[in-house]
Each structure stands twice: as C-alpha cells, then as structure tokens.
C-alpha cells in the first residue's frame with residue numbers, strides 16, 4: 110500500500126515540470142485506469158455461493174427528499190478534502206492536465222463520463238460533466254454519436270438546473286447523433302415526432318425512425334432466438350414509486366404496479382430439510398423483515414407442508430432474478446434437481462398443492478435444460494424427460510403444465526415433427542401460462558398447413574402480441590404496416606414498433622439497470638441521469654422514475670420538497686409526458702404539483718385532462734377545485750357532479766364521497782341562509798388552502814398510508830437506516846422523525862394544518878350527526894325489516910376503508 114502510494118506520488122512529480130506536465134500524461138493515466146474498477150455492481154448475480162443473503166432489499170432505495178446545490182457542492186468539496194484516495198488524486202490530476210493543457214479528447218471524455226456516472230468513485234458533478242462533455246464534442250468536431258446524445262439530453266433537460274433548457278440545440282444534437290447511428294438518439298427523435306415535443310407531430314417520420322430502430326433491434330437477435338424461443342429479459346423498466354405503493358398510494362392509484370420481479374414473498378422458513386442439500390450449506394430464508402426474520406435456529410424435526418411450494422418459489426426467484434439479486438440459473442437448477450431426487454418417489458403421498466408445485470418444479474427444470482441457461486449447452490433428452498414428467502404430474506390435478514409449450518417447440522424444431530408439435534400447442538393454447546409464444550408459432554404453422562384450419566395468421570399474431578410475446582409485437586407491427594388488416598393506421602403502427610423497442614431494454618436501454626443499481630448505492634443523481642436518458646427515449650416507466658427523483662409529492666404534514674424551480678418544472682414535464690402515455694396517476698401528480706405551486710389554472714386543466722381518462726382522483730380534485738373556487742368560479746352543483754362521478758369509478762370511496770356531498774349541500778345551504786355573508790367570516794379561505802400542502806382529504810389518506818408503511822417497516826427499517834450512514838438519508842430520516850413529533854403535538858394544530866375552517870367543522874359536526882342518525886335508523890330498520898333502499902350502506906365493499914372515510918369528511 111505504502112509503496113503504491115509512493116510510486117504514484119513519484120509518478121506525479123516526475124511528470125510535472127514547472128507546475129504542469131511537459132508531456133501529455135494521458136498514456137500514464139490510461140495505464141492507471143486500466144488496472145482499476147470503473148463501477149461496482151451492487152446487484153448480486155451468478156455467484157455460486159450457496160448462501161441466500163437478503164442484505165440488499167430491493168425496495169430499499171435511497172431517494173433523498175430535498176435537493177440543494179449547496180449540499181451537493183459541500184459533498185463534492187468534502188470528497189476532495191478528506192475522502193479521495195491517493196490514486197483518485199493522481200488520476201484526476203493526470204486527466205485534468207491532459208485535458209486542460211493538451212486538449213486530449215480521450216482524457217476529456219473520461220473526465221466527462223467520470224463526472225456523469227461517478228466512475229471510479231469520483232463524485233457526480235453536473236457543471237464539470239457538462240464542461241468536459243461539451244469540450245470533448247468540440248475537440249472531436251461533433252462526430253461522436255454517443256457523446257452527442259449525452260449532450261442533447263443535457264440541453265433538452267437543462268441538465269436539471271445546470272444550463273438553460275435549449276430544446277433547439279437538443280433537437281439538433283439528437284439529429285446529428287441519430288444520423289451517426291446512435292440508436293438512443295433515433296428513439297428519442299422518433300418519440301419527439303410521435304408525441305409532438307418541440308416539433309410538430311409527424312407520425313410518418315416517427316414511424317420511419319421507430320421502424321429503423323426496430324429493425325436494428327430485431328437484427329440483434331439470431332434467427333434461432335427469434336423463431337424458436339425468445340431469450341429471457343431481466344427487466345429493470347420500473348417506476349420507482351412502485352417499489353412502495355405506486356405514485357398515489359395503494360388506495361388512490363389507478364395504475365398497476367410495474368414491479369413484476371419482486372422477490373416472492375413467502376413466510377419465513379428455515380428448513381433443516383433444505384440444509385441437507387449441499388452438505389448443510391444451504392440456508393433458506395424468505396422475506397426477512399416480515400416479522401421474526403433473522404431466526405436461523407434450525408428446527409430439527411421440521412415437517413413443513415409447504416416445502417415444495419418454497420422450493421419452487423426459491424428456484425423461481427433465482428430463475429427470473431429479482432431486482433436486487435440478479436438471475437442465477439445454475440443455483441435454480443441444482444435446487445430443482447434436488448427436489449426431483451427427494452420427491453419423485455413420494456409422489457403418491459403428496460397432496461394436491463404439493464403435487465402441483467412439484468409439477469411446476471419439473472417444468473422449470475426441464476425448461477432450464479431446454480434453453481441451456483446456467484449450463485454449457487442445452488440437453489434436449491433430459492429436458493424432455495422432466496417436461497413430460499411435469500405434464501404427467503400436473504395433469505392428474507386437472508390442470509395443464511406449461512411444459513407443453515417447450516415440448517411442442519422441441520417437436521417442431523428439434524424433431525421437425527409439426528404434427529406432434531401442433532398437438533402439444535393445441536393442448537396449451539388457451540392456458541394462462543401461454544405467454545403468446547404458442548400463438549406466434551401457430552401463426553407460422555397455419556400458413557404451412559392451411560388445411561388444418563389453425564386460424565387466421567393475423568388474428569393469431571394479434572393474440573400473441575396482446576399476450577406480450579415480444580417477437581410477436583414486431584411481426585404484428587410489420588403485418589399492420591403492410592396493411593394486412595386493410596386498416597393501416599400510422600399511429601397504431603408507430604405505437605406497435607415503439608412498444609416492441611421498449612421491450613428490448615437490453616439493446617436500447619441497458620442504463621435502466623444502471624439507474625436502479627445506482628439508487629441502491631445511494632447515488633440518486635447518477636440514477637437520475639440514467640433515468641433521464643431513458644425518459645428522453647420516451648419510455649414511460651423511466652419518465653415517471655426521473656420525474657419522481659426530481660420531485661415527489663409530500664406526505665401529509667411534511668413540508669413540500671425543497672428543490673430548484675428548474676427541477677420542479679422538469680418533473681412536471683416528465684409527469685405530463687407519462688400521463689400522455691396513459692399513466693393517469695402521473696397526470697394527477699402533475700396537477701398536484703401545479704396546485705402546490707399555486708398555479709390553479711394549470712392544475713385545473715391537468716385534472717380536467719386526467720378526468721377525461723376517468724382517473725377518479727382527478728375527478729375528485731376537480732370537484733374540490735369547484736367547491737373552493739380555485740382557478741374557476743365556485744360552483745357547488747358542478748362540484749357535486751364530480752364527487753358523484755368519483756363513485757362510479759371507485760365504489761370503494763363510497764363514504765368519503767357521500768359525506769363530501771352532504772357537506773357540500775350543507776355548505777351551499779349555509780351560504781344561502783347567510784346570503785353570501787359566509788365569505789365574510791371565511792376571508793382567509795384562499796390563504797389557508799394555499800398554505801396547506803394539499804387538499805385535506807388527500808392529506809388524510811396519505812397520512813394513513815404513511816402510518817401503515819411505517820408500521821410495516823418496523824424496527825428492521827430503522828436498523829438499516831443506521832447501518833447505511835449516507836448523510837443525506839440520515840438527514841431525511843431525522844426530518845421525518847421531527848415531522849412526526851410535531852405532527853402529533855397538538856390535535857388542534859393538526860386540524861388547522863389540514864386547512865379546515867370553522868365552517869368545515871360545523872359541517873362535519875352536522876354530517877356526523879346525520880350519519881349517526883341514519884345509522885340508528887338503519888339499525889332500527891334492519892330490526893323491523895324495513896326496506897330502505899335509498900339508504901343502503903354498502904358495508905361489505907367498504908371494509909377497512911370505512912373508518913378513514915368517515916374521518917376524512
């Protein structure tokens with residue numbers, strides 16, 4: 110160590126004459142760089158260690174709350190003051206000398222990437238990244254496609270407050286980069302024409318570009334991969350808020366979660382049975398933190414009824430790879446082989462569920478041998494053996510094994526026996542386990558055997574696409590492009606190619622994985638850069654993720670986030686673009702951010718657009734805006750209409766809506782009685798509303814969600830916080846705690862902070878009275894057998910929501 114440092118300093122002095130190098134130190138720098146690691150990858154993959162450790166939890170991402178330039182600068186200065194290693198100092202000196210004094214493009218490029226991606230541990234620094242990237246592009250006469258794309262992203266986003274937003278320059282660089290062949294730039298350009306961003310909408314141009322990219326993506330696969338079986342993709346195309354409960358929380362979100370590869374949540378088990386495997390080196394443990402996790406004590410006479418279920422899901426997690434752990438097909442295979450050895454002879458004594466999961470185990474095992482994943486090469490004979498066995502085992506429980514798909518494909522492509530293949534396909538074609546591949550194959554076979562009447566190739570391909578089989582999206586797009594359904598439509602075709610491209614993130618957006626990995630490491634600004642690239646490419650999940658890193662809606666009682674206005678603007682832009690790609694929640698959030706900023710006109714129009722797509726939350730917000738006259742004239746009738754409409758779309762909110770409407774009626778009644786004097790004794794209405802961070806009912810809903818989340822997080826969460834002592838996260842944590850305390854300090858403050866006024870409280874009292882009264886009536890009615898249809902309370906549908914809905918009013 111000492112010696113290394115000495116040599117480094119010697120090198121540094123040797124090359125320095127009169128304060129700067131006499132010769133370009135780039136070759137030396139290159140040598141140093143060659144021997145070091147650019148970036149560590151926190152996502153564990155293919156390690157052969159047979160220990161399942163859940164130290165990294167996939168939903169434990171570091172997302173700092175506030176952003177301030179001063180803190181970033183402080184961190185940056187601190188790094189060079191105290192944390193930087195000798196190696197980092199020397200290499201940095203070499204590189205800056207080489208770039209600043211010798212205009213070496215290579216050193217300049219390394220510096221730019223270093224500051225963008227935090228390579229070699231050098232911290233992210235936006236102004237330096239821009240400086241060096243710009244310089245590199247000038248040095249290379251704007252001829253490097255990839256660097257041009259980076260520069261374009263910077264200009265289009267203003268690099269989040271670093272430089273002015275300049276869409277014209279951005280567009281120019283995208284065009285230049287695309288003409289030099291950068292696939293991301295082509296995609297970004299296509300998206301701009303497709304959605305009409307900074308350019309007039311031009312579907313034909315978008316289609317042309319999307320088509321070009323799609324062909325490129327298609328050609329990155331071999332014909333075998335394409336025609337026989339498409340390789341598995343470990344997708345990182347997720348929205349960050351989905352790692353908790355979605356953008357608006359569980360109750361209010363209209364979007365399905367995008368996190369499809371979360372680790373399977375199974376109850377804690379520590380099975381001594383499984384430790385037999387591999388000489389006692391296996392410790393199986395699911396879902397640490399679901400309660401008494403961490404109990405490693407082996408339970409010697411374990412006789413868990415769910416053992417096969419556990420084996421299957423463990424292997425399945427290894428096969429599919431979870432967000433934090435990566436795939437490990439070899440480990441999956443060994444576990445499954447073990448299950449085969451242990452259980453195959455005991456089949457007759459297994460109950461139905463065990464038998465079913467045993468069949469699934471064999472199916473997965475056969476699939477692994479068939480694809481050769483985690484092996485040197487596929488082994489068709491073994492694959493067939495397991496797949497057939499799986500079919501037999503599962504058939505006895507009156508279901509169909511997915512293995513029929515693989516068996517069909519083996520017949521079709523290995524034995525070239527189409528008749529046998531079709532027989533297998535027909536058995537499985539309608540099953541839910543068919544991901545569309547069967548329709549895809551049948552679409553081809555039906556052309557070969559028209560007399561078998563397997564179906565219309567176009568319709569089959571359409572189904573394959575709807576079921577999500579990736580090559581089918583492309584083939585179907587080609588078919589529509591050629592007008593096979595005689596209804597060629599540019600928009601639809603472009604949309605199909607766009608969807609196909611976005612499924613192939615390995616080719617077009619490997620940075621999505623980097624983004625997630627950087628979030629795990631706590632480098633949220635690096636993650637933002639990666640998500641921003643993908644967002645510029647038009648990928649909906651990345652738009653939301655980037656926007657979320659830029660600006661999150663505050664939880665109840667929290668101050669709105671402190672950040673640069675430029676970042677807030679960009680967040681709105683990205684949320685809005687996501688909304689235009691049918692993410693309703695994003696539309697509501699964009700509206701809410703406008704609302705927070707006091708821009709009621711824009712908030713209203715955002716809510717209006719979202720309500721046209723039937724987002725219940727947006728409809729409610731509209732009602733609220735009309736009730737309080739924010740951005741529009743007060744209109745109680747319209748407000749009521751909107752509140753009622755919410756009910757049509759989300760019956761779960763029955764009580765909240767009904768009571769809101771009653772309150773509204775009361776309010777208009779009061780207004781009538783006092784002949785407008787009401788506005789006199791509520792002069793501070795606007796003011797209060799503006800001050801409260803959000804509509805009060807939403808605050809309450811959020812506070813419930815927050816409480817729920819904190820409870821479930823429990824102690825382990827706190828422990829983890831103290832383990833990873835990232836300064837900004839501790840800060841966030843403390844802030845949360847503080848807010849917690851103040852929040853509970855006084856009920857009155859709390860009520861005030863909700864933006865409630867005297868008038869509201871009176872209304873609430875009335876409403877509660879009416880409510881209790883009607884409840885009493887109802888009970889009496891029930892006893893006496895009256896039929897009060899009008900007052901029917903849907904107690905069933907309401908369940909857990911009931912309480913908070915009452916309070917919410």
Ligand SMILES: *[C@@H]1O[C@H](CO)[C@@H](O)[C@H](O)[C@H]1NC(C)=O
Pocket residue numbers: 136139140143
């Ligand atoms: C650094 O490594 C690359 C290959 O990884 C090699 O081409 C290059 O010559 C090496 N440079 C030096 C200076 O060792």
Ligand SMILES: *[C@@H]1O[C@H](CO)[C@@H](O)[C@H](O)[C@H]1NC(C)=O
Pocket residue numbers: 178181182183185186233234235236237
């Ligand atoms: C970036 O680097 C420059 C030059 O060293 C420094 O002045 C600035 O504070 C840094 N900015 C951030 C945000 O770290």
Ligand SMILES: *[C@@H]1O[C@H](CO)[C@@H](O)[C@H](O)[C@H]1NC(C)=O
Pocket residue numbers: 135213214215
């Ligand atoms: C920069 O690297 C490229 C290859 O990556 C090489 O061809 C070129 O000569 C290098 N330029 C300088 C100035 O070292």
Ligand SMILES: *[C@@H]1O[C@H](CO)[C@@H](O)[C@H](O)[C@H]1NC(C)=O
Pocket residue numbers: 248249250
């Ligand atoms: C860039 O262009 C200038 C003249 O336009 C030329 O002298 C220079 O060699 C070019 N540099 C590169 C790297 O192509």
Ligand SMILES: *[C@@H]1O[C@H](CO)[C@@H](O)[C@H](O)[C@H]1NC(C)=O
Pocket residue numbers: 526528529
């Ligand atoms: C194809 O498979 C079927 C059923 O498995 C079998 O009867 C037939 O002989 C096979 N044909 C050929 C050419 O192998």
Ligand SMILES: *[C@@H]1O[C@H](CO)[C@@H](O)[C@H](O)[C@H]1NC(C)=O
Pocket residue numbers: 336337553556
């Ligand atoms: C059917 O698939 C084969 C490859 O398996 C391919 O060569 C052929 O072109 C396809 N036929 C049609 C009509 O799509």
Ligand SMILES: *[C@@H]1O[C@H](CO)[C@@H](O)[C@H](O)[C@H]1NC(C)=O
Pocket residue numbers: 707708710711
């Ligand atoms: C509201 O936002 C829109 C769109 O960003 C902007 O054009 C308008 O000036 C804003 N209005 C106010 C009052 O800030």
